[in-house]
Amino acid sequence: MDPITQGVVGAALAQTNGEAKTLAKAGFIGALAGMTPDLDVLIQSSSDPLLALEFHRQFTHSLLFIPFGALLCALIFHLLLAKRWQLNFKSIYLWSLLGFATHGLLDGCTSYGTLLLWPITDHRFAWDIISVIDPLFTLPLLALIILAAKLKSRRYVWAAIIWGSLYLSLAIIQHERALDIGQQLAEQRGHQPLRLETKPSFANILVWKLVYETDDRFYVDAIKPGIFSQRIWPGDSAKKINLDRDYPWLDPHSQQARDIQRFGWFSAGYLGIDPEDHLGIVDIRYSLLPHQISPLWGIKLSKSRHNGEHVNFFTRRGNRMDRLKTLISMLNE
Numbered sequence: 001m002d003p004i005t006q007g008v009v010g011a012a013l014a015q016t017n018g019e020a021k022t023l024a025k026a027g028f029i030g031a032l033a034g035m036t037p038d039l040d041v042l043i044q045s046s047s048d049p050l051l052a053l054e055f056h057r058q059f060t061h062s063l064l065f066i067p068f069g070a071l072l073c074a075l076i077f078h079l080l081l082a083k084r085w086q087l088n089f090k091s092i093y094l095w096s097l098l099g100f101a102t103h104g105l106l107d108g109c110t111s112y113g114t115l116l117l118w119p120i121t122d123h124r125f126a127w128d129i130i131s132v133i134d135p136l137f138t139l140p141l142l143a144l145i146i147l148a149a150k151l152k153s154r155r156y157v158w159a160a161i162i163w164g165s166l167y168l169s170l171a172i173i174q175h176e177r178a179l180d181i182g183q184q185l186a187e188q189r190g191h192q193p194l195r196l197e198t199k200p201s202f203a204n205i206l207v208w209k210l211v212y213e214t215d216d217r218f219y220v221d222a223i224k225p226g227i228f229s230q231r232i233w234p235g236d237s238a239k240k241i242n243l244d245r246d247y248p249w250l251d252p253h254s255q256q257a258r259d260i261q262r263f264g265w266f267s268a269g270y271l272g273i274d275p276e277d278h279l280g281i282v283d284i285r286y287s288l289l290p291h292q293i294s295p296l297w298g299i300k301l302s303k304s305r306h307n308g309e310h311v312n313f314f315t316r317r318g319n320r321m322d323r324l325k326t327l328i329s330m331l332n333e
Contacts, residue, residue, distance in 0.1 A: 001107060001109075001110060001132050001133070002132060002133045002138075003035050003038060004138060004142070005106070005133075005134075005137070005138045005141075006034045006037075006038065006102070006103055006106060007032070007034050007035045008034075008138055008141045009034060009102045009164065010030040010031050010035065010099030010100070010103065011027035011028070011031035011034065011099065011145045012027075012144075012157060012161060012164070013034075013098040013099060013101070013102050013161075014026045014027060014029060014031075014033070014094075014096075014098045014099045015030065015145060015149070015154065016098070016154070016158075018091060018095070020152045021152055023148050023149045023152055023157070024150075025087065025095075026091075026095045027145050027149050029073075029077055029092060029096060030095050030099030031099065032077070032099070033069075033073045033096040033097075033098075033099030033100040034099040034100065034102050034103055035103075036069065036100060037060040037061050037100065037103040037104065038056075038060075039060065040055050040056050040057070040058060040059075040060045041056055043056075048310050049299075049310060049313035050259055050262050050310070050313060053262075053263070053266045053313075054262065057107055057112065057113065057115060058115045058118055059118055061104035061107060061114050061115060061116065061118075062115060062116060062117065062118040062119070063104060063105075063116050064117070064119075066097065066100055066101050066104075067097065070096040070097035070099075070100040070101070071093065073099075074089065074093035074096040074097075077092050077096060078092050108127055109127050109129050109130045109168065109171075110126065110127075110128070110131065111128045111197075111199040111285065111286075113125065114126065124268065128197060128198065128200070129171040129172050129174075129175050129200070130168065130171050130200060131200045131201070131203050131204065131205075133202070133203050134200075134205070136204070136205075140160070141163060141164055144157070144160035144163065145157065148160070170205065171200070171205045174200075174208065174225055175198060175200075175208070178208035178223045178225050179196070179197075181210075181223050181230055182198055182212065182221070182223060183196060185210070185221060185223075185232060186212055186219075191212070191214050191219070193212040193213060194213045194214060196213075197210075197211050197212070197285075198210050198223065199211070201222065201290040201327060201330075202288055202324075202327060206224060206226075206331050207222055207223070207290055207330050207331055208222070208223045208225065208290065209221075209222060209223075209285075209287075210222070210223050210235075210290075211270065211284065211285055213240070216239060216240055217238060218284050218293075219235070219236075219237045220235040220236055220237070220284065220287075220290070220292070220293055221233060221234055221290075221291050222289070222291035222330065223290075224333070231333055233290075233291040234291065235290070235291030236291070236292055236293040238272040238275075238284060239272070239273070240271070240272070241273060241281065246273060249303055250301065253307070254308075255308050255309055255311075256301055256302075256305060256307075256311050259299060259310055259311040260281060260299070263281065263283075266283070267283035270283055271283070272284040272293060274295060274298055274300075275293060275294070275295075277300065279301045279302065279303075280298050280299070280300045280301075280314070281298055281300075281301070282295030282297070283297060283298060288320060288323040288324065288327065290327075294323075296316060297313070297314065297315045297316065298314060298316075299313055299314070300312045300314055
């Protein structure tokens with residue numbers, strides 16, 4: 001999730017331990033430790049644009065790395081803060097451990113994919129219950145941990161824990177309801193999906209994106225599983241990529257072909273051709289509007305590249321304001 005949410009959740013869990021007078025210090029250390037795993041974004045290569053994708057949410061996010069990551073944080077925080085704040089190493093390490101431990105699990109709640117059991121497995125865990133940014137989840141937590149630190153009262157910490165737990169529980173219910181509606185929609189169309197997933201649209205748990213796969217196509221739709229009624233916005237579909245058919249000129253032993261496989265692993269196989277450029281291959285799971293195939297990122301091939309050269313990676317953020325207005329109107333329907 002976004003760094004603010006990671007810090008807030010890390011702070012909240014750290015504040016559950018220690019004395020009331022140390023809540024501000026515990027929250028500060030827990031917040032920094034909670035954000036630390038995302039330093040893996042610094043692992044990049046100027047020649048290999050997919051290296052960053054492979055290492056983001058990898059070893060620093062593994063559950064097995066938590067004690068070691070927390071130890072590194074604690075050593076740094078002890079060096080910088082122990083004398084100034086009169087803290088012992090045990091307290092610093094415990095707060096670092098609690099903050100660091102929240103990060104991978106919270107990322108696993110999103111749809112991006114997190115390697116929670118690396119190096120045992122390269123499976124990307126994605127429980128698809130919350131958007132990477134969700135103000136309704138984050139802002140109440142932020143207000144409560146600030147109150148806890150300012151008023152030196154742990155009751156606000158427990159209120160934050162309860163709020164976060166209730167919100168994620170509601171998100172799970174919404175996710176399951178969206179799955180049921182999506183399965184019914186596919187059956188009404190006469191489809192037997194090979195895979196079917198739903199994920200929350202940007203910054204909310206009201207409107208969900210349905211993605212399912214048949215033998216030859218991917219379909220995306222938007223679903224609003226309301227309490228008393230439901231709403232469906234029929235969406236786009238796209239042919240599944242076939243390299244022999246779509247890119248007959250591509251050497252299967254080239255670096256570009258290997259990069260397609262790497263991007264396919266990152267995208268869980270949800271690969272489509274960029275609607276704006278036939279040489280572009282995109283992850284169809286992500287778009288600002290949930291019923292569109294309007295990719296946020298992808299890779300671009302080139303016929304003129306040597307066999308050892310990598311693909312290009314691109315991001316696309318065009319017309320964001322217009323799409324946000326459309327999404328808001330969908331939330332209000």
